[in-house]
Amino acid sequence: MTRYAVGDVQGCLEPLQCLLEEVNFDAGKDELWLAGDLINRGPASLQTLRFVKSLGECTRIVLGNHDLHFLAIAFGTRKTGKSDTFDEILNADDCAELVQWLQQQHLFYSDPSGDYHMVHAGIPPLWTVTQARQYAAEVEQVLHSDQAKPFFEHMYGNEPAVWSDGLEGWTRLRVITNYLTRMRFCNPEGVLDFENKLATIDKPNFNPWFSYSRDQSTNIIFGHWAALEGKANSEGVFALDTGCVWGHALTLMNLETQHLHHCNCAN
Template sequence: MATYAVGDIQGCLAPLLKLLNHVEFDDQRDTLWLAGDLVNRGPDSLETLRFVKSLGDSAKVVLGNHDLHLMASALGYKRLGPKDTLNPILKAKDSDELLHWLHQQPLVHYDPELNYCMVHAGIPPIWSIKKALKRSKEIEQVLQSEQCVRFFANMYGNLPSKWSRDLQGPERWRVITNYFTRMRFCKADGELELTTKTGPEAAPEGYAPWFSHSNHKCKGENIIFGHWAALMGKTGHDNFIGLDTGCVWGGTLTMMRLDDKQKFSVGYR
């Protein structure tokens, strides 16, 4: 009985199946955590969604920015771009079923017994795991209600750049979502910089990787995340574990066994 966590699949199903076969994953016994961005850019987004959904309770999923992009597109709030590979999902006979399943997934997953927390992009330094779970719950409730239409109509944007408890409605939802699904660089007070996608060596002036701030309220916690392929899994912190190693860009798909932190990687081909 083992628990594994895997980084951004982005529609690259073949490498995922290869990894699961390598570790002899058994969905009747083992659990697979998926750090968001199940879909888009890769060739098998539809089949990836179907496979992960078929795992039932053996899969623990958090939403990434590409998953939310799919959901927004399905509701007509974002046109697909030339690099998007989401049309097969939108045209599939089971599209409504798959999208409904996505709407039930959280932005943060935490298992206190295993002492691991998972999120797609990260947790801002100003929030503890308890606060992050509370903020995630807000978005979950919106996504599972009639307010999801208003959410997706206003989801895109970089402002507000910093959390305030006084924020309400779409602005509040947007900054929470940006922290959990888009963040790379921020200031110690949580102010976001969302345009830079390079590695930490090219941090914008005044900003640093979200996990590097000495005041981070999760600095003693095990946080699994994806999203930042430029890191290639290197954070410099044993407890902040980056698993996006750029499979869809020609890198590898990386999976870690939580029990002993052993990592397994395969290339796309």
């Protein structure tokens, strides 16, 4: 068995299939890890969901901010934005089935061996991997329940911008979600900077979340941050969003060898 992880697909199905063909991916014995943002802005969001769903039990998926945004729209708590490309999914005969399937995915995934952990945006410096997994499970429990709609009603917002153990209710779940699916820069206390989406620092005392000290024995896979161009420059941290939807490449990593494969198929 070989485990492969891929960055933000965002509806770019052709490059994904290109990469899987390149590595001779076998859904019967290999695993495909997807670091979130399966859909939105690319040309084939509906087809991407159908394809990934058809792969069955070989997939390991964490949800990204675009995936959660789609679910909020599907649940009727948010309107489609001008840059969203969800109409084809929303109008599909199997939309309800796809929504239910996507709703059952996770925000954090750890391999049973403990050698790799995957999250869409990252892990803030004030959390351990164990805490990140536990807090993600709090959100997942709600997503998988009949409380999903009220969760989406309260999910949006930048406040509070920092974690506190005393947070409760929807506020607590919003902060957890923001860390796991939206974070790029933060300060050492975990205060988030939601404005800067570039790769360069523009505020004193704010740095990429992965630049702070952490357990170096853990390997963390994440997407979300296309501006990094796949370069986290931090031991054991693998940035896999290389901006395919923006005309760049989709990146697939062999987790056994850490070899990177890139596909520049036309979007």
